[in-house]
Amino acid sequence: MTMISYPPKPSPGDRIAVISPGAGLPGLFPRPYELGLERLRKDYELEPVEYPATRKMGSTPQERADDIHAAFADPDIKAVIASIGGDDQITVLPFLDRELIRANPKPFFGMSDNTNLLMFLRNTGIVGYHGATVMTALGRPVAMDELTAESLRAALFTSGEYELKPADRWNDINRDWADPATFDAEPEMRPADGWTWKNADRVVEGRSWGGCLEILGWMLMADREIARDLSEYDGGVLLLETSEEMPSGEEVFRTMRNMGERGLLQRFSALLMGRAKTWSFERPNSPEEAARYAAEQREAVLRAMRAYAPDTTIVFDVDYGHTDPQFVIPYGGIVRVDGPARRITVTY
Numbered sequence: 001m002t003m004i005s006y007p008p009k010p011s012p013g014d015r016i017a018v019i020s021p022g023a024g025l026p027g028l029f030p031r032p033y034e035l036g037l038e039r040l041r042k043d044y045e046l047e048p049v050e051y052p053a054t055r056k057m058g059s060t061p062q063e064r065a066d067d068i069h070a071a072f073a074d075p076d077i078k079a080v081i082a083s084i085g086g087d088d089q090i091t092v093l094p095f096l097d098r099e100l101i102r103a104n105p106k107p108f109f110g111m112s113d114n115t116n117l118l119m120f121l122r123n124t125g126i127v128g129y130h131g132a133t134v135m136t137a138l139g140r141p142v143a144m145d146e147l148t149a150e151s152l153r154a155a156l157f158t159s160g161e162y163e164l165k166p167a168d169r170w171n172d173i174n175r176d177w178a179d180p181a182t183f184d185a186e187p188e189m190r191p192a193d194g195w196t197w198k199n200a201d202r203v204v205e206g207r208s209w210g211g212c213l214e215i216l217g218w219m220l221m222a223d224r225e226i227a228r229d230l231s232e233y234d235g236g237v238l239l240l241e242t243s244e245e246m247p248s249g250e251e252v253f254r255t256m257r258n259m260g261e262r263g264l265l266q267r268f269s270a271l272l273m274g275r276a277k278t279w280s281f282e283r284p285n286s287p288e289e290a291a292r293y294a295a296e297q298r299e300a301v302l303r304a305m306r307a308y309a310p311d312t313t314i315v316f317d318v319d320y321g322h323t324d325p326q327f328v329i330p331y332g333g334i335v336r337v338d339g340p341a342r343r344i345t346v347t348y
Contacts, residue, residue, distance in 0.1 A: 001229075001232060003125050004127055004332045004333075005126070005127065006333065006348075007106050009078075009079075009107060009157055010079040010107070011078070012045035012046065013046075014079070015049050015077050015078060016046045016047065016077065016080070017049050017051065017067075017070075018048045019051055019053070019054055019064070019071055019083065020055070020086075021064050021067075021068060021113075022082070022086020022088065023057065023084060023086030023088075023113075024053060024059055024083075025135060026055040026083050026084075031139075031177060032135045035138070036134035036135055037134065037138075040081075046079075048134075049077060051071065052067060054083060061091040062095050065092050068096060072106055075104075078106065079107045079156065081108070081109040081132070081133065081134060082108075082109065082110030082114045082117075083133060084135040085112030085114055085212075086112075089116040090116050090218055090219065093116055093225065098120075098124050102125060105125075106126075107128070108126075109129045109132045109156075109328065110128070111130050111131050111133060112215070112322065115130075115210075115219075118211060120225055122331060122332035123225050123227070127330050129328050130239060130329045130330075131151070131326050132151075132326065140186075140324065141175070141182055141187065142183070142184075142185060145325035145326070147327065148324070148326045148327070151326075155328040155348045160347065160348065161347055161348075163344070164327050164329075164345070164346060166194040167319045169190060169191055170192045170319065170323055170324060171189045171190065171323070172275075172279050172323045174244075174279070174280075192275075194317070195315050195318060196298075197339060198302070198313065199311055199339070200315075200339030201340065202340075203337070203338045203339065204235070204270040204337040206269060207236050207237070207332055207333065208237045208239050208329060208330060208332060209236055210238045211240075212241060212322075213241065213242050213247065213252060213256075214243055217258070220255075220258060220262065226264075230262075230267055234267050236268050236269065237269070237270045237335040238268040238312075239320070240272070240301075241273070241276075241320060242297065242322070244277055244322055246277060246278070246283055249293075252297055252300040252304075253300035253301075253303055256300070256304035257304055257308075259304075265304065265309045265312075266309050270314070271301075271305065271312055271313070271314045272329075273301055273315065273316045274319075274323070275318065275319055275320075275321065276297045276298075276317075278293045298316055315344065327346075329346055330346055333346065333348070334347035
């Protein structure tokens with residue numbers, strides 16, 4: 001059983017590493033990236049430190065691993081945050097020095113493709129933080145969403161319990177980062193329906209595991225960072241959310257079915273399913289199409305859970321992942337899901 005602990009927190013005035021373990025998109029889209037850096041300095045009073053591959057598209061897995069090692073090994077760096085996700089971070093994992101990172105534990109913030117590094121850190125004994133990359137959450141046009149900003153501040157600087165609250169408005173329609181007009185107005189938000197609970201007759205408290213469903217599927221295929229002894233996950237809280245690639249309901253079901261066949265779904269006592277992203281530049285769904293896609297995804301999740309873990313407590317449309325706002329959730333940290341009270345509390 002891996003012993004997992006929370007790393008020391010930074011304080012205002014500290015230096016924070018900004019790395020690109022996935023894609024070096026800051027080099028292609030400097031506007032949201034620079035905006036995110038500015039907010040780290042002004043709103044959070046942290047000094048961002050960049051690395052050779054941070055703005056470099058096409059960097060090698062070794063180059064990105066070198067940046068990760070440099071960030072964790074530097075005693076003056078007190079936390080690490082990803083610029084954005086990507087799609088090949090799995091190729092970086094074989095180059096990572098687990099003992100170096102274990103000897104220098106630090107909070108790491110990231111999501112999407114950063115599910116790879118979050119899972120690696122959990123297996124190294126370090127709690128990470130799912131959410132809040134520089135270009136998305138911090139680089140949001142005009143202002144950060146208030147729920148996102150408050151959650152990130154609490155995760156960065158405080159220790160203890162933090163209650164997540166259902167958002168009353170949300171958005172998943174992106175605008176072109178290459179268009180300067182994108183940054184003249186905040187994203188248009190629409191009303192949120194709150195969370196939907198299933199099997200909400202109990203209280204579950206356990207350590208979290210999971211992440212972006214597509215990345216989890218790849219890691220399962222490559223057999224990377226999945227515990228050999230699945231009892232590691234017993235009683236835990238499963239985090240699942242989907243990306244802008246918008247996998248079909250059938251693909252969601254099949255990935256979860258394979259998790260069930262491997263014996264994973266049955267291990268968790270609760271599932272927090274992130275609000276589905278229903279729009280992308282490749283699939284600019286109408287409101288009706290978006291609602292249909294979200295309903296198909298929900299039914300796919302329920303179908304898999306009915307087959308493999310019918311008694312698990314499930315909460316749908318939790319605000320984390322690829323939609324806005326975006327709560328930060330401790331990865332490998334403690335999450336409490338109180339069904340009777342309809343409350344979710346995380347420990348930062």
